Amino acid sequence: MTASAPSYATPANPGWLRRAEGWLDQRGRPAWIVAMILGFILFWPLGLALLGYMIWSKRMFGKSCRTRRTSSFQQGYAALRPSGNSAFDAYKADTLRRLEDEQKSFEDFLRRLRDARDKAEFDQFMEDRSRSPRDVKEEDRAEA
Known part of the structure; x- marks a missing residue:
C-alpha cells in the first residue's frame, strides 16, 4: 500500500x-x-x-441558508476591522472617507436634480392651468 x-x-x-x-x-x-x-x-x-x-x-x-447568511454577514464587516498594517489601515480609512463624501455629493446632486425636475413640472402645470381658463373664455366669446 x-x-x-x-x-x-x-x-x-x-x-x-x-x-x-x-x-x-x-x-x-x-x-x-x-x-x-x-x-x-x-x-x-x-x-x-x-x-x-x-x-x-x-x-x-x-450547507444551510443560515450558514451562508452568517458567513456573508461576517464578510460584509470584514472591511471595517483593522488589518494590523497601519499604513494600509490609514489608506483604507482615507479611501472610505473619500467614498462617503462622494456618495453624499452624488445624493445631493440627485436631490437637486429631482427638485429642479419637480419645479419644472409644477411650473408647466401652473402655466397650463392659467392658460386653460383664458382659452375657454376666448372660445366662448368667439362663438357668441
Whole structure:
C-alpha cells in the first residue's frame, strides 16, 4: 500500500450503487432531489429510502441558508476591522472617507436634480392651468 492512497479509497471497480452515488454527487443537490422525487413517483419506499439517506449523509442539509447568511454577514464587516498594517489601515480609512463624501455629493446632486425636475413640472402645470381658463373664455366669446 502506498502512502498517497488512503485505506478508505473507493475500490477500482465500484458497484452500481457507488457509481450512481458518485454520478449524483458530481451533479450536486438538485440531482439528488430529482432522484428522490422520481423514487417517490416510481416506488414510494425507494423515494423514502433516498430521503433518509440524503438526511443521514448530510447531503440534504450540508450547507444551510443560515450558514451562508452568517458567513456573508461576517464578510460584509470584514472591511471595517483593522488589518494590523497601519499604513494600509490609514489608506483604507482615507479611501472610505473619500467614498462617503462622494456618495453624499452624488445624493445631493440627485436631490437637486429631482427638485429642479419637480419645479419644472409644477411650473408647466401652473402655466397650463392659467392658460386653460383664458382659452375657454376666448372660445366662448368667439362663438357668441
